[in-house]
Amino acid sequence: ALAADAPETVDPAAATVVEEAAEAVGEEPPALTIEEAQAVPPEKDAATLLEDAFAAYEEAQTAFEREDLEGALTKLDEAYGALLRMSLPAESPLLQEKQDLRLLIARSIQKISATRTAPASSVNGSIPLVENQWVLREIKSFQAAERKAFEDAYKRSGQYRDMILEELRRESMPEQLAWIPLIESAFKPRALSRARALGMWQFIRSTGYRYGLKQDKYVDERMDPVKATRAALQYMIELHDMFGDWTTAIAAYNCGEAAVQRVIRAQKVDYFDSFWDIFANLPFETARHVPRFIATLLIVGDPAKYGFELPEPDPPIAFETIRINAAVKLATLSQNLGIETAVLVNLNSELRHDSTPNYAYDLRVPSGYGERCLASIVTLPQYIPPDVVTDRYTVRRGDTLGAIARRYRTSVNTIKRLNNLRSNLIRIGQVLRLPSRGGASAPPVSAAPAAKPGETITYTVRNGDNLFQIAKAYGTTVDRIKSANNLSSDIIAIGQRLVIEVGKTP
CATH class of the missing domain: 1.20.58 (Methane Monooxygenase Hydroxylase; Chain G, domain 1)
Known part of the structure; x- marks a missing residue:
């Protein structure tokens, strides 16, 4: 057949769309021209x-x-x-x-x-320092009941302000924002609020995840001053974009953007000029947050005017970063290096158990200690951090929470929190969850069945055991136990069964 006589093609997907639409209203598909059928878009994958x-x-x-x-x-x-x-x-x-x-x-x-x-505003605009009744009230609080806490926080700020200012300048943000941690956390990297907000910038868990702060068994980056600072600035930039001025952004940082937006929408007018337009309708803690921040700026800007003689800020700790791939306890490492444990803990405040993770990690150490630290870590035993809860304890006659807490080297409040107890009352037979970090008061090995020299027994590893303790309890050596059980290292696990040749030494 000639090309002119050949039937023109119609996209079958386009035709199907038309048929399905017709069936939906109970009609026969209408007759379409080729052009009309091809104009119907096909379903996309x-x-x-x-x-x-x-x-x-x-x-x-x-x-x-x-x-x-x-x-x-x-x-x-x-x-x-x-x-x-x-x-x-x-x-x-x-x-x-x-x-x-x-x-x-x-x-x-x-x-x-x-x-x-919100009115349009530049991200690097300054924060207006008003001295209204609310700000003056917070100044009086800092001058009296909170004076020592304020001065201590100011002194502590020296460890971190240079770093925060550098990050603010990189983002072209007002340098005044460097004082927010004073009212958020008193510049304490491990500060924990009643609302479970954590760190110097007081991130709740979900917001921390939202801004890329890692939280796992070993690490909680909400407690890392540098990483949390970068996350906090990104959050505040986003809030400033939403609300157009820094005071409102700071309020939203405290209570969340949704809460501030609800207050704005509830106004009788559909706009607001500044934070003070919505101040009275905000939650009390949030409404107080901004005046406290402005009061802080006024005091640090002119201490003498407000009756302060502020202390010399602490100097920042000079450090270097090394990449390690071993789980070690900071206390053990610092002892080997001959430095205070608090130095390593402060430099690595994000480490939840004051130990490095069992994966590659950038550890901060004092300047000049990098090579010594790398050499020392090779010689240290691997540290295995405790799980939050692994032990269960059945209450016996004569038990009290205080006695159980001492036996497991924990606190009464910790036991109450883990078991949702409202009082200190417990009953015989009640099963309590206990933190494994303490361990029982009696060494686990001492509770093992007695055995005579020359016997071969099977021993089940318990919480707190190590090969040295087991060998000592059964009159043998670590090497004999490792040889009898084909162990290539000193690491053992709870529940592992070991063959012990009692009283046998090389």
């Missing part, structure tokens, strides 16, 4: 929809940068619509990308919403 969503999101960011808020929202709606049309199996590698983009879209919408009610 998930990967293509994800690409479309990312493209729309990027266009939204471009629109936002040129202050086209409506255009940005339209593109964000388009991006989210593409995500909704995606159908993915549970094992699809695209699921994480879809979730990440959904979060980015949500943040962008929140940012646009905040921008509509």
Whole structure:
């Protein structure tokens, strides 16, 4: 047949879309021209929809940068619509990308919403120092009941302020923000609040994860001054973008952006000029937070005016960083190096058990100690940190929480918290969860069954055991136990069964 006589092709996917739409309303598919049928877009696969969503999101960011808020929202709606049309199996590698983009879209919408009610402002603008009644009240508190705490925090600030100022300058942010840790944590890297906010910048767990702070069995980077500072500045930049001024951003840093936005939306007018417009409607602790910060700026800016003679700030500790790949206790390492344990602990405050992890880790040591430290670590035994809870204890006649706490080298409050106890009352037969870090008062090996020299027994390793203790208890040597059990190192595990030749030495 000639080409002119050949039937024209129609995209089968386009035709299917038309048929399905007709079936949905109980009608026969209408007759379409070829051009009309081909104009109906075919269904896209998930990967293509994800690409479309990312493209729309990027266009939204471009629109936002040129202050086209409506255009940005339209593109964000388009991006989210593409995500909704995606159908993915549970094992699809695209699921994480879809979730990440959904979060980015949500943040962008929140940012646009905040921008509509906040005045535009430069990120490096200064913070206005007003002396109103609320600020003066906090100044009086610092002058009286909180005076010593204020002066101690100011003294401690010297260890970290140079680092914080360097990070602020890198981000072109107001240097006044370097004083936020004074009211957040008194410049204590391991400060823990009643709300479980941790570290010098007081991150709760979820916000720490949100800004990339690692939290695992060994490390909690919320307690690392450098890493937490960088995360805090990124959070504050985001808050400043939302609210347009630093005082409101600082309030949101304390109670969360959602709480501040709720207060703004509840106003009778649809805009606000400054933090003080919403001050009275904020939660008490948050409302007090900003006046305390401004009071701090006023005092450190002119101590004599407010009756202070501030102490000399502590100098920062000069350090170097070495890469290690061994779990060691900082106390043992510092003893080998001939330095105070507190020095290594302060430099590495993110280490939860004051021990390095069992993976590659950048350890901070005092300047000049790097090579000595690397040589020393090779000779040290591996440290295995305790799990939070591994032991269970059944209460016996005559037991008290105090006696149990002393036996397991822990505290009454720790036992009460682990077992949700409201009082110190316990009953015979009650099973308590106990922190394994203490261990029982009696050495585990001493509780083992007696055995005569020449006998061969099987011993089950208990919490707190080591090969030296076991060998001593059974009159043998570490080498004999290792040889009898084909052990290549001194490391043993709880529950491991060891063959012991009692009283046998080389």
